Every structure is written in C-alpha cells, then in structure tokens.
Amino acid sequence: MVSSPLGALARYRTLPRIASGSWMALALAARAPYAMIPLGALTAFTASTGSVATGGLATGLVSVASAVAGPLIGRAADRGGRRRVLGLLAPLNALALALLLVAALAGWDGPGMWLVCLAAGATAIPVGSFARVHWVELTEDARDLSTALSYESTVDELSFVLGPALVGIAAGTVLPAAPLALAAALVAGAGIPFALSGGGSAQDGRRARTLTGEIPAIGAVPAEGPFSAHPVPADRHAAAPPAPAISRVLTAVLPALLVMVCIGAFFGSVQAGTTERAALAGAEGAAGLVYAVMGLTSAVTALLVVLLPESVPLAARVLVGGIGMTALMALTATATALPSTALLLLAVGAFIGPTMVTAFALTDRLAPPGGTGVAMTSMQSSVTVGQAAGATAGGALAAASGPAGAFAVSVAAGAVIVLVGLQALLRRSRAARSAGDSRPDVDPGGARSS
Known part of the structure; x- marks a missing residue:
C-alpha cells in the first residue's frame, strides 16, 4: 500500500540506483x-x-x-x-x-x-x-x-x-x-x-521477482482473472522455458495490444483534426503547439500513476481512461476555436498517460515466459499501426467534413478502449463470483451452512 503521495513519488529516486542514471x-x-x-x-x-x-x-x-x-x-x-x-x-x-x-x-x-x-x-x-x-x-x-x-x-x-x-x-x-x-x-x-x-x-540472467495476485502500485487483478492469460508464478522471470510462438504471445497480450492500437489511432486522428482546425483558423503553424499540450499533460499524469491506490484494478483503469478520452474528444469535436481545442486536449492528455502505463503493465502481466521481447515490441508496433490508420482515416474525414470528422475517429478509438475495460471488469466479476461459489459457506458460529 502506498503510504503517502510524497512516498510514492520518492520511488523515482530508486530508478538510477537500479539501472544507473x-x-x-x-x-x-x-x-x-x-x-x-x-x-x-x-x-x-x-x-x-x-x-x-x-x-x-x-x-x-x-x-x-x-x-x-x-x-x-x-x-x-x-x-x-x-x-x-x-x-x-x-x-x-x-x-x-x-x-x-x-x-x-x-x-x-x-x-x-x-x-x-x-x-x-x-x-x-x-x-x-x-x-x-x-x-x-x-x-x-x-x-x-x-x-x-x-x-x-x-x-x-x-x-x-x-x-x-x-x-x-x-x-x-x-x-x-x-x-x-x-x-x-x-x-x-x-x-x-x-x-x-x-x-x-x-531465458538468461533474469532475476526472480515476486508477483502474487497483484502488481502493487499498478493495480490489483487476480492472476487468473481478466487480463491474465495464465497464472503468474512467483519465479516467472527466473524460469527459462523455450521462447513461445509469436502467435501465442500476441494472443496472450491481445487486450493490451488493442488498447495501444486505439491510442495510436487517437494520436493520428487528433493530429489530423488539429491540423485542419488550425488551417481553417488561418494559423497552420500553431497546429503542432496545440497538439503538443496533450502530450505534456499525458507525460505528467503518467508519472503520477504511482499515486493510484493498489486496490484499483487494471481493468478499471482502462475503463476510466477510455471514458475520459471519449467524452473529452466528443466535446473537442464540437469546439470551433483553437484556444478551446487546446484546453480540451490539455484535459484529455490526463487520461492518456495512465492508460498507456496500464497497457504496458498488462503486457508484462500477460506475456508468457520467454515472450517479453515480442510482447513489448508488438506494443510499439501497435502504436505505429494505429497512428498510421488514425492519421489516414482522420485526414480523409477532415477533408470531407472538417475537423469534427477527424475527431470522430478519436471518439471511436476511445469507445473501443471503454469496451475493452468493461469486458475485463465483467470477466473479473464473474471470476470473483466463481471463486466465492467454490468456497463452503460458514455461519457466524463456525458451522457450515447448507
């Protein structure tokens, strides 16, 4: 459990000791x-x-x-x-x-x-x-x-x-x-x-890292629950199994990949919509600056993820991130001026950073032993593919119907993230009920009830 916000942020000081500045x-x-x-x-x-x-x-x-x-x-x-x-x-x-x-x-x-x-x-x-x-x-x-x-x-x-x-x-x-x-x-x-x-x-040189049912400061999700394709043994990173097939790795981390494709599509379509809105305002040179404000808040909130309580599941974080991105981009689509667009993008960035952190945490959780390299590089490829698709679709829609068309792609990408998070929460709930049903009921006096 995180003892205090300052204590959580102080953990960043440990990173140079782990990997060297x-x-x-x-x-x-x-x-x-x-x-x-x-x-x-x-x-x-x-x-x-x-x-x-x-x-x-x-x-x-x-x-x-x-x-x-x-x-x-x-x-x-x-x-x-x-x-x-x-x-x-x-x-x-x-x-x-x-x-x-x-x-x-x-x-x-x-x-x-x-x-x-x-x-x-x-x-x-x-x-x-x-x-x-x-x-x-x-x-x-x-x-x-x-x-x-x-x-x-x-x-x-x-x-x-x-x-x-x-x-x-x-x-x-x-x-x-x-x-x-x-x-x-x-x-x-x-x-x-x-x-x-x-x-x-x-397969070589990995230190053992204890991972029970949760990853503290990332989220509490049962090893057998949603976003978990397999149990997470305590010595997962110390094991040395043969490298799994690429198809198996991609299947295991599919929820995280889908989130990252949507984040990439979000980036690409927002770029297209912002560029078109700036052009209509006669301020083409301001498009990059307006778009950049989204990255600034996203970077800050990514750093602050360590402040989130351990009890908040990964699935819930994906769901909240998707809801925030969808709602704010719907408002952005209705805006007309560059200043209001910049303010809305500043707000939406606050949801993107934590969602990206969560997606990579899911990847580490879901990747089968020996497949971490494939899983992590696939995440980066997913962003690239999503960004290209988002920029292409957003650019075409912006040319046909203005900035709102491009921002509609961003809304759709956020909605898919919402669906991924919602499905994971439902799976988590079903897994919890199944685990509860498998335990014998005990009355307050200690006698088993029928």
Whole structure:
C-alpha cells in the first residue's frame, strides 16, 4: 500500500540506483531519432521532390517496415540476446538513415527511395520496448517496476512532443533534410551504445521477482482473472522455458495490444483534426503547439500513476481512461476555436498517460515466459499501426467534413478502449463470483451452512 503521495513519488529516486542514471540518459537519447524520422522523412522528401504524396509515401514505408519488423526483432532478441541482435541492427540502421539522407537530398523517387525507406524502418530499434524489457529484468520489487513503467511512458510522451519540435527547428534553421542527418547522428552516437548495453536472451540472467495476485502500485487483478492469460508464478522471470510462438504471445497480450492500437489511432486522428482546425483558423503553424499540450499533460499524469491506490484494478483503469478520452474528444469535436481545442486536449492528455502505463503493465502481466521481447515490441508496433490508420482515416474525414470528422475517429478509438475495460471488469466479476461459489459457506458460529 502506498503510504503517502510524497512516498510514492520518492520511488523515482530508486530508478538510477537500479539501472544507473547514465543508462537512463542513454536510453532517452537513443529513442529521440525514432520520434523524428516519420515527420523528418515527410519534410525532407516533400521539399526535395516537390510532392507531398512522395513525402507521405516515404513516411508510410518507414512506419510500416518498423511496425512489421518490431515483433521479429523482439523474437530474435528473446532467443539470441539483446546485445547480439541490437548490436548488429544499430549500425545498420545508422547506415540506412545515412542513405535515406542521401536519397532525400538527391530527390529520389521510385524503387530506390522505396528500398531505402524500407531498410530504415526494418532496422529501427524499438528503444522504448527494450528499455521496458530491461526494467522487467532488473526490478525485483513490483512497486519499482510500476515506477519504471510510469517513467518510461512519460519519456515516450516527451519524445512524441519533442521529436516533431526538433524536426521543425532543424528543418527551419538549416535545411529540410537536416532532421534526418540529426537522426542518423543520434543513432550512431546513442543508439549503438544503447544496443551494446543490453543483456542476454529472455531465458538468461533474469532475476526472480515476486508477483502474487497483484502488481502493487499498478493495480490489483487476480492472476487468473481478466487480463491474465495464465497464472503468474512467483519465479516467472527466473524460469527459462523455450521462447513461445509469436502467435501465442500476441494472443496472450491481445487486450493490451488493442488498447495501444486505439491510442495510436487517437494520436493520428487528433493530429489530423488539429491540423485542419488550425488551417481553417488561418494559423497552420500553431497546429503542432496545440497538439503538443496533450502530450505534456499525458507525460505528467503518467508519472503520477504511482499515486493510484493498489486496490484499483487494471481493468478499471482502462475503463476510466477510455471514458475520459471519449467524452473529452466528443466535446473537442464540437469546439470551433483553437484556444478551446487546446484546453480540451490539455484535459484529455490526463487520461492518456495512465492508460498507456496500464497497457504496458498488462503486457508484462500477460506475456508468457520467454515472450517479453515480442510482447513489448508488438506494443510499439501497435502504436505505429494505429497512428498510421488514425492519421489516414482522420485526414480523409477532415477533408470531407472538417475537423469534427477527424475527431470522430478519436471518439471511436476511445469507445473501443471503454469496451475493452468493461469486458475485463465483467470477466473479473464473474471470476470473483466463481471463486466465492467454490468456497463452503460458514455461519457466524463456525458451522457450515447448507
């Protein structure tokens, strides 16, 4: 039980002792380029070819390749060890990004550009996913893991905000392709050291971590209840079973994946709707700033997840997060001015951060032994796929019916999250009733009643 808010927040001071402050800084720098590449590719190829369609295709190819490759990279790391797999991929990715920069500067279009984009995406390291795997392996106390997952979600949110900002600064002050040069330099300078800092395979070197029926400071959910595909033994992370099939891992963590796809669709459609509303207001340059306020509150509330009582189940947290996102985006769809849109997005961000933290906690809970790498990288791929789908659908609806059309996609994504949480709560209730029915009734005097 969390003794006090200050005591809960003080747990963040334990993280540098668990993983070292230098490693945390390295992981932060290593994920920065991957928040820059999609928008950087769009900006660079649009400027060099004069076609926004070419720029959009470049971004789409990079994103799709990284989404497909993510779980495969996770599987390879689960089997062969992170240091070996990522140590090979990081230099290849730096080279691929250098080629992407050359292609952008030369204005490539056609098969050559397609191949370079696919290579850049396929070799991209899911830094956030492997950072979470690292925390799972290092933490022995479940509250420390809760704190680490909250921290990682905050860092993700900050990268979503700062990555596009860096693209705008570099492209505006130097040249449109400058963000790709910066991304390649960051992969070489931070991505490669991060890759070499990783551990062995999922079957090697894991410390035992006691997980009973609950994960303190994340939520109380029975090991056999909703969001649990299998019992969680006390020595789950110390066991060394064969790596399960990717299909088995994806099936086990399906609820969490669905939540993350919806969060990605939420991001993509909000970007489209905000951009369209800013354009209608004659303030196209303000779209990024208006969208960024959502990431700021999301980052703050992700940090504050550790303050939630342990008695609040994971399923309830998903449900509340989905309700908040749905209701506030419905209001955003009816707004007309940019200031009111910014205020509503500021409010909706408060629900996104905790929902993301909960989704990753579910992934750790549900992933079968030996499948953590696949599970975590699949979560990152889910966000990418969802964001691409949300941006595509939101952009089409925004063009057809204005900002409200794009925001309707966000409302629908939030509603699906509500359904996931509601179904999990119902399963939890049925599991609790079944457990109660299996126990013999005892009267106050100790005699068993009929």
